[in-house]
Amino acid sequence: TDSLQQQVWFWAAEWLYDQARFKEAESYALKALEKYHPSNPEKADCLNTLGCIYVRLGDFKQAATYAKQSVEIEVREGDHDRISSSMNTLAGIYMAGYQAKEAEQIILQALDHAEQADNPARKAIIMGMASEIYHALGNDTIALPFAEQAYEIEKQLGRESKMIVRLSIA
16 A cells, blocks of 8 residues: 555656646655655655755755755666766756756766766766756856767757757757
């Protein structure tokens, strides 16, 4: 019963988040979080969702707390693709909270994990975030090559809508 409740509440939180009903999403995500067994690696998804919810609610400190816990679980599990994704979320939270310097170290680690995962789409996303971070830090000489590389990856993948996003960064 607990695992069924946990899944229903988690997916309700995801749906509510997509509907921009962030306070309700928070409530369901917190209920779901209580039902996860501490060693369940899927708990990272719920923590990540809570991180995103708290960004939308403007509580960047709480958002980072949940995102860090998600990263810790992903690191323990050792899946480089998921580690890079969670680190990208954490870096995005720091960017949203005007802490680009903190985001820099995290996004570089995320890029290392994306390289190891050999997932070009993930790498393009992370390079796009790296470009945004370096732009926020006032270092466009580093930001531009990240945006250009992200654009080239998206072009090779045939993802035209993503290419446009990468161009907007450049």
